[in-house]
Amino acid sequence: MSEAQLISTIVERVVARFNEADPTKVIVGISNRHVHLTDADFATLFGYDRPVVKKYVRQHGEFAAEESVTIHGPKGSFQRVRVMGPNRSATQVELSRTDCRALGLDAPMAQSGHLSEAAPIEIEGPEGRVALDHAAIVAGRHIHMGPADAEALGLKDQDRVSVVFPGERGGRFDNFLVRVKDSYLLELHLDTDEANAIGAKTGDYVTICPR
Missing domain, CATH: 2.40.40.20 (Barwin-like endoglucanases)
Incomplete structure (x- = not known):
C-alpha cells in the first residue's frame, strides 16, 4: 500500500467512526441486480453444493460469490448476474425497475423474502437451468x-x-x-x-x- 493509499484509508476510517x-x-x-439461491437450485445450476466466497459484504456472514448466472425474461437476458451467499430457503432475484423493463417483467416491489406475488423468471448456470414461477422482485x-x-x-x-x-x-x-x-x-x-x-x-x- 502506498503512502497516499494509507492516508486515504486512515481518513476513511476516522470519518466512519465519527459518523457511526x-x-x-x-x-x-x-444493490445491483443479484440472485439468492436455494441449495437445490444452486446444485442444479452449478453441479456442486455451495457458493464460493468472492467478497464478504457488511452484513454478518453474507457475501458476493464467485459464481454468476444468466437470467432470462420474456424480452431479454442479463449475463454475469452475481450470486449472493450463503444459500437461502427460497430463490430470489432482485432487480431494479429499469432491469425489469429490459427483461419484459412486471415484478412487484416487495420486501426480501415476500415472494407470493413475485414475477416468473428463468435462471441459467453452467450446468443447468431453472424456471421459477415466483422469484423476481424489485426490493423496496x-x-x-x-x-x-x-x-x-x-x-x-x-x-x-x-x-x-x-x-x-x-x-x-x-x-x-x-x-x-x-x-x-x-x-x-x-x-x-x-x-x-x-x-x-x-x-x-x-x-x-x-x-
Missing part, C-alpha cells in the same frame, strides 16, 4: 439495524422513516422500511435506479430524519 457515533447517520450500500428501499440502533432512534421493526441524502443531486427519500434483527449492522440499501437519481454511492453516509 451519531445514531442518525447510516452508511449506504447500493430499507435500512438494516440492530436492536440497539433501533432503540437509540426510537424505532422498531417494520417502521418507515425518511432519509436525507447530501450532494448536488441530494434530497429526501421517504418510506424506508426499518428491518431490525440481532445480527444486523446499521446499513441502508438502495437499488441502482434510486442511487443514480439522488447521486448516492456505496460508502456514503446519509441522515435518518427525526420522527
Whole structure:
C-alpha cells in the first residue's frame, strides 16, 4: 500500500467512526441486480453444493460469490448476474425497475423474502437451468439495524422513516422500511435506479430524519 493509499484509508476510517457515533447517520450500500439461491437450485445450476466466497459484504456472514448466472425474461437476458451467499430457503432475484423493463417483467416491489406475488423468471448456470414461477422482485428501499440502533432512534421493526441524502443531486427519500434483527449492522440499501437519481454511492453516509 502506498503512502497516499494509507492516508486515504486512515481518513476513511476516522470519518466512519465519527459518523457511526451519531445514531442518525447510516452508511449506504447500493444493490445491483443479484440472485439468492436455494441449495437445490444452486446444485442444479452449478453441479456442486455451495457458493464460493468472492467478497464478504457488511452484513454478518453474507457475501458476493464467485459464481454468476444468466437470467432470462420474456424480452431479454442479463449475463454475469452475481450470486449472493450463503444459500437461502427460497430463490430470489432482485432487480431494479429499469432491469425489469429490459427483461419484459412486471415484478412487484416487495420486501426480501415476500415472494407470493413475485414475477416468473428463468435462471441459467453452467450446468443447468431453472424456471421459477415466483422469484423476481424489485426490493423496496430499507435500512438494516440492530436492536440497539433501533432503540437509540426510537424505532422498531417494520417502521418507515425518511432519509436525507447530501450532494448536488441530494434530497429526501421517504418510506424506508426499518428491518431490525440481532445480527444486523446499521446499513441502508438502495437499488441502482434510486442511487443514480439522488447521486448516492456505496460508502456514503446519509441522515435518518427525526420522527
